[in-house]
Amino acid sequence: MLILSVESTCDETAVAITENGRRALTDQIFSQTGLHAVYGGVVPEIASRSHVELVSRLSERALEAAGVTKAQLDAVAVSYAPGLIGAVLVGVSFAKAAAYALGIPLIPVHHIPGHIAANYIAFPELEPPFLCLAVSGGNTLLVDVRGYTDMAVMGATRDDAAGECFDKTARVLGLPYPGGKYVDALSQTGDDTKYALPRAHVEGNPYDMSFSGLKTAVVNLVHHAEQKGEALDRESLCASFSRAVSETLVPRTMRLAKALDYEKIAVAGGVAANSRIRNDFKKAAEAAGARLFIPPLSLCGDNAAMIGCQAYYEYLAGTRAGSDLDAYANMEL
Amino acid sequence: MDKLTIEIKTHAPEETELTGEKLAALFKPGTVVALCGELGAGKTVLVRGMARGLGSGDRVTSPTFTIVNEYAGRLALFHFDMYRLGGSDELFDIGWEDYRARGGVCVVEWSENVPGAFDGSELRITIEKLSDTDRKITVGTPQEAV
Ligand SMILES: Nc1ncnc2c1ncn2[C@@H]1O[C@H](COP(=O)(O)OP(=O)(O)O)[C@@H](O)[C@H]1O
Ligand SMILES: [Mg+2]
Numbered sequence A: 001m002l003i004l005s006v007e008s009t010c011d012e013t014a015v016a017i018t019e020n021g022r023r024a025l026t027d028q029i030f031s032q033t034g035l036h037a038v039y040g041g042v043v044p045e046i047a048s049r050s051h052v053e054l055v056s057r058l059s060e061r062a063l064e065a066a067g068v069t070k071a072q073l074d075a076v077a078v079s080y081a082p083g084l085i086g087a088v089l090v091g092v093s094f095a096k097a098a099a100y101a102l103g104i105p106l107i108p109v110h111h112i113p114g115h116i117a118a119n120y121i122a123f124p125e126l127e128p129p130f131l132c133l134a135v136s137g138g139n140t141l142l143v144d145v146r147g148y149t150d151m152a153v154m155g156a157t158r159d160d161a162a163g164e165c166f167d168k169t170a171r172v173l174g175l176p177y178p179g180g181k182y183v184d185a186l187s188q189t190g191d192d193t194k195y196a197l198p199r200a201h202v203e204g205n206p207y208d209m210s211f212s213g214l215k216t217a218v219v220n221l222v223h224h225a226e227q228k229g230e231a232l233d234r235e236s237l238c239a240s241f242s243r244a245v246s247e248t249l250v251p252r253t254m255r256l257a258k259a260l261d262y263e264k265i266a267v268a269g270g271v272a273a274n275s276r277i278r279n280d281f282k283k284a285a286e287a288a289g290a291r292l293f294i295p296p297l298s299l300c301g302d303n304a305a306m307i308g309c310q311a312y313y314e315y316l317a318g319t320r321a322g323s324d325l326d327a328y329a330n331m332e333l
Numbered sequence B: 001m002d003k004l005t006i007e008i009k010t011h012a013p014e015e016t017e018l019t020g021e022k023l024a025a026l027f028k029p030g031t032v033v034a035l036c037g038e039l040g041a042g043k044t045v046l047v048r049g050m051a052r053g054l055g056s057g058d059r060v061t062s063p064t065f066t067i068v069n070e071y072a073g074r075l076a077l078f079h080f081d082m083y084r085l086g087g088s089d090e091l092f093d094i095g096w097e098d099y100r101a102r103g104g105v106c107v108v109e110w111s112e113n114v115p116g117a118f119d120g121s122e123l124r125i126t127i128e129k130l131s132d133t134d135r136k137i138t139v140g141t142p143q144e145a146v
Helices: A033-038 A051-066 A085-102 A111-122 A162-172 A180-187 A212-228 A234-260 A275-288 A305-316 B013-026 B043-053 B088-094 B096-100
Strands: A002-007 A013-019 A023-030 A075-081 A106-110 A130-135 A140-147 A150-156 A264-268 A291-293 B004-010 B032-036 B068-071 B077-081 B105-109 B123-129 B135-141
Touching: A002 A051, A002 A085, A002 A305, A013 A051, A013 A305, A023 A051, A023 A305, A051 A085, A075 A085, A075 A111, A075 A305, A085 A106, A106 A111, A106 A305, A111 A130, A111 A140, A111 A264, A111 A305, A130 A234, A140 A234, A150 A234, A162 A180, A162 A212, A162 A234, A180 A234, A180 A275, A212 A234, A234 A264, A234 A275, A264 A275, A275 A291, B004 B013, B013 B043, B013 B123, B013 B135, B032 B043, B043 B077, B043 B105, B043 B123, B077 B096, B088 B096
Parallel strands: A002 A075, A075 A106, A130 A264, A264 A291, B032 B105, B032 B123, B077 B105
Antiparallel strands: A002 A013, A013 A023, A130 A140, A140 A150, B004 B135, B068 B077, B123 B135
């Protein structure tokens, strides 16, 4: 089954063609993150509505790259929630028009299960049930993946996302945007015990998380040092910070996996690229005798192949949409 | 006549949240709130209180990456974060006018990034950090509200 899938919920516009869910024939991604760096921390023409044009161009390219004709497509899939409404609409409108014109089914996909599905592409042997930590600039979620289309959020951030915390820490340290990779690079040679940073404690659900206190602690630390004229050990601050984030994410994930009696743990989203978090997960999984799945970087960010993959399983479960499909800014899993 | 300003000092995040909750009683359809304050000042904490004050039971998280989050309540609350925007010319791209037309309340973090969004009728709230735990919240009400 060949699916043409579209992703446009935030900064990336992407079109992929996948075969039977797990095989990505092509994934054409137009990202504005390269531009972010050029503009020094801001997003030019973010999620512009003029991306309608971009979507059709990317689709043409995808078909060409995959060596597939329009007539061979079996379905069109689209990430229809959540996201910046104007941006999501671009993908939804295009997908509706394409499915209608080609006379093939339209499959709506929620963005988060899409991220989780990136693991199915990277790991052909992975099947539910498993626990997934979806962690990016916009999300920090612990998801119980009971089946391909049956999942429940077990814990989430109460304020800032982990990836956002990385970017804001980078900004306070004067590093370029997006800052996660610079913080990671600096932390390699730092002493992770040098700065005492908080591990947020949240009331209620023990699997919920909080990162705004950590962000604010870094801001305060940097300001106090500036006021006193003290030099900051940036490497050690980055190392201490990365450790604090990791120690918020990893133990919670491991505890929840144990509580659910799962021996498979997956990670999804851009923050999965962080070396401290990867290493801590590796060690923790080994110690617990769990199997760990972390997709390659190329599948961690927003892309359309993950949407096509999840769409295949949605299709098998009977999910279809008509030409009245809407785009949604917010939607619970 | 000068605009009326109110100053409130808070000593814990809960107090800032409560301030937001109380301020929400002033909101009417179409109210725009421009927030100013550095990273970690407590803008999101304040908006969390506003959402609660409007009757939303939803979790209020940072809209930095999504740019805008919506909450349903007595009035719809559109919680913007312009942190990633480069200027007022990008307001069109995020659909600012469309949100304004929906008759809810628009609360804007990092309002300094988009001066073009405001016409002087907005409520201006500045949060200043006095210490790690103390904040000074200054609310400038527009003339119409006085
Ligand atoms: N009096 C206070 N009011 C608000 N926040 C406070 C206060 N004291 C400490 N804080 C802390 O400051 C941080 C504010 O974070 P946040 O609301 O995300 O800031 P912003 O949105 O302005 O970047 C939180 O971690 C909060 O616990
Ligand atoms: Mg904020």
